[in-house]
Amino acid sequence: MGEQGESAFKILFTEEQIKNKIIELGMQITRDYKGENLTVIGILKGAFIFAADLIRQINIPVAVDFIAVSSYGSATKSSGEVKIIKDLDISVKGRHLLLVEDIVDTGLTLKYLLENLKSREPASIKTCVLLDKPQARKVEVPIDYRGFTVDNVFVVGYGLDYDQKYRNLPYIAYLE
Ligand code: 5GP
Numbered sequence: 001m002g003e004q005g006e007s008a009f010k011i012l013f014t015e016e017q018i019k020n021k022i023i024e025l026g027m028q029i030t031r032d033y034k035g036e037n038l039t040v041i042g043i044l045k046g047a048f049i050f051a052a053d054l055i056r057q058i059n060i061p062v063a064v065d066f067i068a069v070s071s072y073g074s075a076t077k078s079s080g081e082v083k084i085i086k087d088l089d090i091s092v093k094g095r096h097l098l099l100v101e102d103i104v105d106t107g108l109t110l111k112y113l114l115e116n117l118k119s120r121e122p123a124s125i126k127t128c129v130l131l132d133k134p135q136a137r138k139v140e141v142p143i144d145y146r147g148f149t150v151d152n153v154f155v156v157g158y159g160l161d162y163d164q165k166y167r168n169l170p171y172i173a174y175l176e
Helices: 015-032 048-055 108-118
Strands: 009-013 038-044 062-071 082-086 096-104 124-132 145-149 172-175
Touching: 009 015, 015 048, 015 124, 015 145, 038 048, 038 108, 048 062, 048 096, 062 108, 082 108, 096 108, 108 124
Parallel strands: 038 062, 038 096, 096 124, 124 145
Antiparallel strands: 009 172, 062 082
């Protein structure tokens, strides 16, 4: 094992499984958006690695931007109060948006962002989520492209942190 205390981690999805899933998602998105002006919006920080890998599997011209949010509350619990701490750089009016998120837990973050972005009058808006934790849902949110479904455990790796650590693990794991 390495130097990050990974011996306590149980691997849920390997680097290879994640890669294959992203190839599938990229193919679907490519097919669905052919001929459209697609803008991918990554939600920072958790989705930065997923967004970077996903766009390289999308085989049409694509614009990319990022939005950073913080949710008040403890490190592992979402309070539902979301604040935009870095807004988009570009105007999304009239564009087809694909919101890329690492994980949907309660659904509150995605719901807030969907409402916020809809008010900017995009042509359409869809969501692409690497991990879905349906058991934790408090509000319904549409997930148009889904990577994996996970149980109600706290996961780290592949962009997801615990106390800002473990984002650099190439796999997704949970702490036993
Ligand atoms: P929601 O608003 O859906 O409850 O939570 C969304 C955010 O909470 C995610 O973007 C992520 O930052 C964080 N989150 C939820 N579940 C997990 C988890 O299992 N692991 C990590 N690292 N973050 C999580």
